[in-house]
Amino acid sequence: MQHRGISWRNWFLGLCFIAILVLVGCALGPDFIAALRSYRWKATPCKILRSEVSTYPFSPSVTHYSLKVEYKYSHNGEELHSTRFTTGDRQGSTDVGKAEEAAVRFAPGTHATCYVNPSDPADAVLEHGELWGGLVFLSVFILPVIVMHESIFRWFDGRRGKNRDLNHLPLSERNDALRPELRMVFFGFLGLLIGMALFGFCVAYPLWRWSQSRNWVMTDATVIQCQVKQELSAQHGPEYSLELLYGYDYAGRQYHSGQRTFGMAIDLPVVDLAAWVAAHPVGTAVKCFVDPQHPTEAVLEKNLEIGWVPVALGTLMFGFGILMFGRWWRAWWMGHFLVGKKLTEHCLGKRKNGIEHLRITPPPLLAAIACVFGGMILGAPAYWSLRKGFQALLHWQGDMINLLYGCAAAAGTGWMIYLCGKFLRRAMNPRPVLRVIPGTPSAGGKFEVKWEFQNPKPLEKLRLYLEGVEEAKVRRAMPSMHGEVSEEKTNRSIFLSLPISEDATSKPAGMACVEVPDSAMHSFFGEKCAVRWHIRVNFQSQGGSVLEYKFPITLRPAKK
Amino acid sequence: MNGLTIKLEGMKSSYGPGDELSVIATWNSQEAPGPMEIRLFWFTGGMSPQQIGIVEIQTLERSGPSGFKNFKFVLPEGPRSFFGVLASLNWAIEAVAVQSKIHARAIFTVGTEESEGLLYKGAATEERPEE
Numbered sequence: 001m002q003h004r005g006i007s008w009r010n011w012f013l014g015l016c017f018i019a020i021l022v023l024v025g026c027a028l029g030p031d032f033i034a035a036l037r038s039y040r041w042k043a044t045p046c047k048i049l050r051s052e053v054s055t056y057p058f059s060p061s062v063t064h065y066s067l068k069v070e071y072k073y074s075h076n077g078e079e080l081h082s083t084r085f086t087t088g089d090r091q092g093s094t095d096v097g098k099a100e101e102a103a104v105r106f107a108p109g110t111h112a113t114c115y116v117n118p119s120d121p122a123d124a125v126l127e128h129g130e131l132w133g134g135l136v137f138l139s140v141f142i143l144p145v146i147v148m149h150e151s152i153f154r155w156f157d158g159r160r161g162k163n164r165d166l167n168h169l170p171l172s173e174r175n176d177a178l179r180p181e182l183r184m185v186f187f188g189f190l191g192l193l194i195g196m197a198l199f200g201f202c203v204a205y206p207l208w209r210w211s212q213s214r215n216w217v218m219t220d221a222t223v224i225q226c227q228v229k230q231e232l233s234a235q236h237g238p239e240y241s242l243e244l245l246y247g248y249d250y251a252g253r254q255y256h257s258g259q260r261t262f263g264m265a266i267d268l269p270v271v272d273l274a275a276w277v278a279a280h281p282v283g284t285a286v287k288c289f290v291d292p293q294h295p296t297e298a299v300l301e302k303n304l305e306i307g308w309v310p311v312a313l314g315t316l317m318f319g320f321g322i323l324m325f326g327r328w329w330r331a332w333w334m335g336h337f338l339v340g341k342k343l344t345e346h347c348l349g350k351r352k353n354g355i356e357h358l359r360i361t362p363p364p365l366l367a368a369i370a371c372v373f374g375g376m377i378l379g380a381p382a383y384w385s386l387r388k389g390f391q392a393l394l395h396w397q398g399d400m401i402n403l404l405y406g407c408a409a410a411a412g413t414g415w416m417i418y419l420c421g422k423f424l425r426r427a428m429n430p431r432p433v434l435r436v437i438p439g440t441p442s443a444g445g446k447f448e449v450k451w452e453f454q455n456p457k458p459l460e461k462l463r464l465y466l467e468g469v470e471e472a473k474v475r476r477a478m479p480s481m482h483g484e485v486s487e488e489k490t491n492r493s494i495f496l497s498l499p500i501s502e503d504a505t506s507k508p509a510g511m512a513c514v515e516v517p518d519s520a521m522h523s524f525f526g527e528k529c530a531v532r533w534h535i536r537v538n539f540q541s542q543g544g545s546v547l548e549y550k551f552p553i554t555l556r557p558a559k560k
Numbered sequence: 561m562n563g564l565t566i567k568l569e570g571m572k573s574s575y576g577p578g579d580e581l582s583v584i585a586t587w588n589s590q591e592a593p594g595p596m597e598i599r600l601f602w603f604t605g606g607m608s609p610q611q612i613g614i615v616e617i618q619t620l621e622r623s624g625p626s627g628f629k630n631f632k633f634v635l636p637e638g639p640r641s642f643f644g645v646l647a648s649l650n651w652a653i654e655a656v657a658v659q660s661k662i663h664a665r666a667i668f669t670v671g672t673e674e675s676e677g678l679l680y681k682g683a684a685t686e687e688r689p690e691e
Contacts, residue, residue: 168662174610174612175612177612340614348638522638526611
């Protein structure tokens with residue numbers, strides 16, 4: 001019954017995928033194919049007869065700007081005319097600057113190159129078609145890969161296991177723990193791609209344009225269109241953007257632009273947009289700054305608008321990508337270069353001959369201060385975003401991006417405050433400091449433990465134990481709303497617990513001699529499994545709660 | 561028929577760190593044998609993915625279709641064999657024909673005389689006292 005259920009679900013998912021593929025293919029396929037074909041058309045000199053920017057309504061709420069052009073060219077001695085700018089039915093876009101730039105490039109009377117269809121010479125274009133539609137088409141394949149990535153990785157793992165068994169691979173070549181995982185490469189690549197895209201579009205590119213604008217010339221402009229446009233997004237609900245158009249004259253020619261400032265802040269508050277629109281109604285005389293090298297490029301304000309959301313998201317994604325690739329590289333390096341003596345030293349742990357001082361890390365007071373700084377860093381954008389979000393709500397507008405990310409930053413601030421309180425309580429309580437002599441004891445040997453307490457108070461109870469723990473990292477798959485995901489969890493089990501001191505009437509300082517059984521397993525630090533040792537200190541001050549700290553130590557193999 | 565065998569000389573129940581391991585590898589093949597590697601390594605097992613730690617490799621260029629050779633290895637300080645609930649570690653020596661990947665293996669434990677490698681031992685393990 002369960003097998004039939006799974007089979008029906010797979011059929012349904014498969015049919016949905018095919019339906020999406022067909023719809024996207026029908027919508028974007030013909031334009032994409034036409035754009036691709038235009039790259040094989042013959043380049044032919046032509047002369048522009050007329051050109052101007054024209055507008056047409058793409059939809060009730062969206063206006064497109066395109067270049068209305070006519071040019072002539074020769075093919076096999078015959079003079080032909082064409083009015084097509086590029087391939088596809090959609091000749092324009094919402095970017096007026098693009099159309100203006102094309103109008104300057106293909107000004108009347110100029111000579112240019114057009115591309116002629118060899119099968120139908122009357123069919124020609126001034127520019128090859130855009131291939132962006134292909135990327136959208138590809139995304140239909142990328143999305144199922146992201147949703148089903150865990151099943152795909154598991155299939156590869158299963159196939160590798162089968163091949164290994166079929167080919168009778170030697171045991172010494174089955175180093176699964178140090179095999180660089182496909183998951184790391186996949187998520188590393190995604191993280192870097194998204195991080196670079198966010199940084200690139202929202203930070204680096206506006207910064208670069210702003211830095212180039214020092215010599216831009218101020219000139220008079222008139223607002224032609226100015227309104228806040230609302231669109232519904234699947235991810236963030238209602239999204240708002242500024243629909244702006246202004247005209248200006250430069251060097252005897254009229255231009256149009258829709259650019260207000262440098263920057264592509266995705267978290268631009270709708271209340272600020274609405275206030276700006278109210279202050280700049282249609283017909284307002286304004287000043288704009290024009291790039292003298294490219295007069296189609298202009299802005300109303302030479303401000304750099306970079307929102308905190310793309311910077312934070314970009315940093316997180318980029319950092320995550322670097323971490324994944326770092327872990328992939330580490331596994332590769334260990335698998336190839338960690339052999340022989342280096343491997344032995346790595347898996348047995350560092351030897352410390354002198355006294356080992358064991359303290360609580362991180363120091364609670366320092367950690368509390370770090371949490372305060374972290375709270376301030378998160379709190380400022382949280383306050384700003386939530387204030388803007390609630391102001392929008394008062395005007396019956398849903399500024400979901402600022403509300404969503406503001407709440408996330410507020411939650412982060414709350415967590416920092418909680419952690420700060422936890423570390424402060426820890427700092428006010430007695431804190432044990434241990435000294436182990438020798439610093440790295442051996443199995444079968446003896447070592448001394450001396451303890452004392454910082455911020456000492458009379459103790460009601462104090463117990464110390466030497467404990468050995470075995471660990472194993474296991475990857476488990478689990479369902480989620482984005483498809484199956486997997487998580488690597490560390491399982492732990494205490495295999496030995498030796499009392500060091502169980503003195504109930506405890507002094508805040510003392511020492512004990514510990515004899516480690518010869519049969520005790522020494523420390524082992526593997527990539528996916530380990531044997532670790534720690535000294536557990538369990539105590540209770542008078543009138544206080546029971547506190548416990550674990551101090552890791554390394555136990556070397558028994559001396560011969 | 562290709563045959564490759566490996567045998568530990570003076571096989572013991574458990575070897576200690578620093579012990580010398582004497583190994584005889586024997587081969588019998590109909591085709592040109594090609595180079596062979598003798599690999600000393602430890603390997604983990606249990607719930608987590610297997611990790612192989614190659615300690616030493618000795619290479620042999622086999623001259624004839626059949627023959628045998630004696631190899632000596634000195635066992636390092638560690639790690640020692642252990643058998644827990646979640647993870648385990650043991651040692652092996654493997655002879656591998658580099659080109660054909662035909663291999664033979666001998667598994668052995670490394671630890672002290674008293675130690676059987678079991679992590680959980682009734683006599684040595686104290687119950688964690690209730691707090």
